[in-house]
Amino acid sequence: MDIRTYLSQKRDLVDEGMEKYFPKSMDSQTTLHKAVRYSLFAGGKRIRPILSIAAFEAVGGEGDGILPFACGLEMIHTYSLIHDDLPAIDNDDYRRGKPTCHKVFGEAIAILAGDALLTEAFHLMTQPSARASQPGAEGLILELVNEIARAAGLSGMVIGQVMDIESEGKEIDLPTLEYLHTNKTGKMILAAIKVGARLGGARGEALRGLISYGEKIGLAFQIADDILNVEGKADVLGKNTGTDVTRKKATYPGVLGLRESKRRGAELVDRAVDALSLFGPEADPLREIARFVVAREH
Amino acid sequence: MDIRTYLSQKRDLVDEGMEKYFPKSMDSQTTLHKAVRYSLFAGGKRIRPILSIAAFEAVGGEGDGILPFACGLEMIHTYSLIHDDLPAIDNDDYRRGKPTCHKVFGEAIAILAGDALLTEAFHLMTQPSARASQPGAEGLILELVNEIARAAGLSGMVIGQVMDIESEGKEIDLPTLEYLHTNKTGKMILAAIKVGARLGGARGEALRGLISYGEKIGLAFQIADDILNVEGKADVLGKNTGTDVTRKKATYPGVLGLRESKRRGAELVDRAVDALSLFGPEADPLREIARFVVAREH
Numbered sequence: 001m002d003i004r005t006y007l008s009q010k011r012d013l014v015d016e017g018m019e020k021y022f023p024k025s026m027d028s029q030t031t032l033h034k035a036v037r038y039s040l041f042a043g044g045k046r047i048r049p050i051l052s053i054a055a056f057e058a059v060g061g062e063g064d065g066i067l068p069f070a071c072g073l074e075m076i077h078t079y080s081l082i083h084d085d086l087p088a089i090d091n092d093d094y095r096r097g098k099p100t101c102h103k104v105f106g107e108a109i110a111i112l113a114g115d116a117l118l119t120e121a122f123h124l125m126t127q128p129s130a131r132a133s134q135p136g137a138e139g140l141i142l143e144l145v146n147e148i149a150r151a152a153g154l155s156g157m158v159i160g161q162v163m164d165i166e167s168e169g170k171e172i173d174l175p176t177l178e179y180l181h182t183n184k185t186g187k188m189i190l191a192a193i194k195v196g197a198r199l200g201g202a203r204g205e206a207l208r209g210l211i212s213y214g215e216k217i218g219l220a221f222q223i224a225d226d227i228l229n230v231e232g233k234a235d236v237l238g239k240n241t242g243t244d245v246t247r248k249k250a251t252y253p254g255v256l257g258l259r260e261s262k263r264r265g266a267e268l269v270d271r272a273v274d275a276l277s278l279f280g281p282e283a284d285p286l287r288e289i290a291r292f293v294v295a296r297e298h
Numbered sequence: 299m300d301i302r303t304y305l306s307q308k309r310d311l312v313d314e315g316m317e318k319y320f321p322k323s324m325d326s327q328t329t330l331h332k333a334v335r336y337s338l339f340a341g342g343k344r345i346r347p348i349l350s351i352a353a354f355e356a357v358g359g360e361g362d363g364i365l366p367f368a369c370g371l372e373m374i375h376t377y378s379l380i381h382d383d384l385p386a387i388d389n390d391d392y393r394r395g396k397p398t399c400h401k402v403f404g405e406a407i408a409i410l411a412g413d414a415l416l417t418e419a420f421h422l423m424t425q426p427s428a429r430a431s432q433p434g435a436e437g438l439i440l441e442l443v444n445e446i447a448r449a450a451g452l453s454g455m456v457i458g459q460v461m462d463i464e465s466e467g468k469e470i471d472l473p474t475l476e477y478l479h480t481n482k483t484g485k486m487i488l489a490a491i492k493v494g495a496r497l498g499g500a501r502g503e504a505l506r507g508l509i510s511y512g513e514k515i516g517l518a519f520q521i522a523d524d525i526l527n528v529e530g531k532a533d534v535l536g537k538n539t540g541t542d543v544t545r546k547k548a549t550y551p552g553v554l555g556l557r558e559s560k561r562r563g564a565e566l567v568d569r570a571v572d573a574l575s576l577f578g579p580e581a582d583p584l585r586e587i588a589r590f591v592v593a594r595e596h
Contacts, residue, residue, distance in 0.1 A: 030457060030460060031460065031464070032452065032456065032457055032460045033452070036452065079413075083409055083410070083413060086409065088404070088405035088406045088409060089406045089409065089410075106386075107386035108386045108387045108463055109460065111381055111384065111386060111387065111409065112381070112387075112456050112459055112460055114413075115377075115381060115412075115413075115416065115456050116451055116452040116456040116457075118413065118416055118417065119416065119447055119450045119451035119452070119456065120447070120451045120452050122420045122443065122447040123444060123447035123448050123451055126440050126441075126443045126444040126447065127444055128441075128444075138436040138437045138439075138440050139436045141440060142424050142436050142439060142440055142443075143424075143426075145420065145424045145440075145443070146421060146424040146425055146426075149417055149418070149420040149421035149424065150421050152417045153414055153417035153418045153421055154330065154331070154334065154414045154417070154418050158330065158410050158413050158414040158417065159328060159330055159414075161410055162328060162329065162330045162407065162410055165406055166329070
């Protein structure tokens with residue numbers, strides 16, 4: 001299957017899951033529901049849930065037990081974008097081509113919409129349908145929820161965001177930059193892959209291969225994002241570019257230069273693909289996603 | 299045992315649990331850890347975790363399986379206070395006698411400290427020690443985490459906060475006010491009691507009695523809080539008073555008048571105590587806490 005068709009099919013699956021959880025009829029109920037749906041259905045690529053589903057399928061996972069996790073991962077990602085965009089943090093006016101949540105609904109509602117999405121992610125991942133679809137797998141589900149919470153919290157995404165803020169305007173070295181991004185984006189991407197793999201029944205070498213893939217792809221994504229912020233066109237990306245330089249953000253092009261950043265990104269993709277050597281064609285989507293990452297439109 | 303001694307012992311237990319989870323040595327590591335600890339150890343009364351423990355013990359619960367939930371409930375409560383105090387929401391400068399989190403650490407760190415506390419609560423409640431202390435109880439633990447997420451999210455605390463903001467300056471009636479507070483504070487207090495009861499093994503009538511107690515005590519707390527905001531002294535409360543009137547907040551004294559609010563608060567306490575008629579002295583702490591609520595220093 002063509003990778004674009006694959007991505008589109010899985011994106012639809014995730015969107016349907018989230019539609020079911022936050023039905024449109026709720027739109028009319030409260031400002032909070034509207035704000036949550038506004039940000040959740042703003043045209044995200046759904047990379048994290050798709051990686052999770054692709055890992056699940058690569059190890060032979062069947063059924064829809066992965067879906068609550070896939071949707072939960074995207075809800076956590078969306079909450080983090082809403083909060084990052086706030087005036088007190090990155091102060092971004094546009095996201096995915098649309099005004100950011102706080103520009104439309106105000107800061108108070110944006111803060112609370114983020115809070116709601118984070119909380120509801122944990123509600124969705126622990127709800128009876130998630131449990132029932134994996135009979136007897138409650139212990140595993142608890143472990144995976146725990147894994148996601150760790151990747152999203154004080155030793156993961158949130159501390160990465162703080163490091164990102166605190167590194168603005170400072171000269172930082174490559175190890176610090178990698179540490180920052182490992183926390184800010186890498187751990188959640190890795191968690192997405194681990195959750196898919198473990199729910200799909202991966203163990204031993206297969207699990208280790210997927211973890212290795214996840215570690216590399218997480219960093220490759222961030223390098224690609226940093227490059228896009230320099231070279232990308234705002235109308236294609238749907239958000240302002242050049243903002244990293246204006247804000248003196250710590251980025252790969254800033255630390256390594258553009259050329260070396262591209263080389264490193266490509267190398268990480270190769271190493272991510274190498275980590276899947278144990279797998280046959282069932283891991284092709286994961287390989288394609290890795291290649292797709294660095295080939296994104298500039 | 300004297301109720302003050304009881305409250306103090308349980309408060310210490312909860313504080314020790316949270317100290318263990320966020321050790322002081324971390325203080326020196328990052329601004330985020332400092333901000334989290336600053337708000338978490340700012341002298342809160344720990345009412346929610348104590349109610350949870352008291353319900354657990356009232357039905358014969360033993361061991362420390364309740365502790366991760368007790369601490370998690372307090373962490374969720376603290377996150378909600380940090381976010382509510384933000385300039386974009388209630389814009390409060392003082393909380394528990396100390397400058398609010400954003401006054402000390404800035405808005406960005408306060409937003410992220412709240413996010414971290416909410417996330418870490420789910421991490422703590424699903425961690426291996428929580429699971430191990432209740433062998434085979436993974437299904438129950440998942441259910442309770444789910445229950446807490448529901449009470450804290452879009453159909454609970456967060457929507458209650460939005461209703462609170464949106465009702466400012468508006469005339470609202472009693473049913474609307476009760477609906478607002480049931481969501482904003484009632485559901486989390488009820489969840490605290492249900493979690494304690496169910497982890498302690500409560501079923502049938504005992505569980506129903508505790509749920510009824512929890513529903514009444516949640517509203518009684520809010521009425522007492524509203525009365526304190528009118529009659530309390532800022533130096534005793536550690537926060538500004540009279541702010542509800544200034545902000546034209548929806549409150550019980552505003553809707554019912556002070557005298558009727560007090561009568562109603564006392565009546566709810568009586569009905570909460572009545573709901574425990576099935577229990578002997580093992581529920582005395584719950585009875586005492588109910589009475590303590592309306593007797594708080596004005």
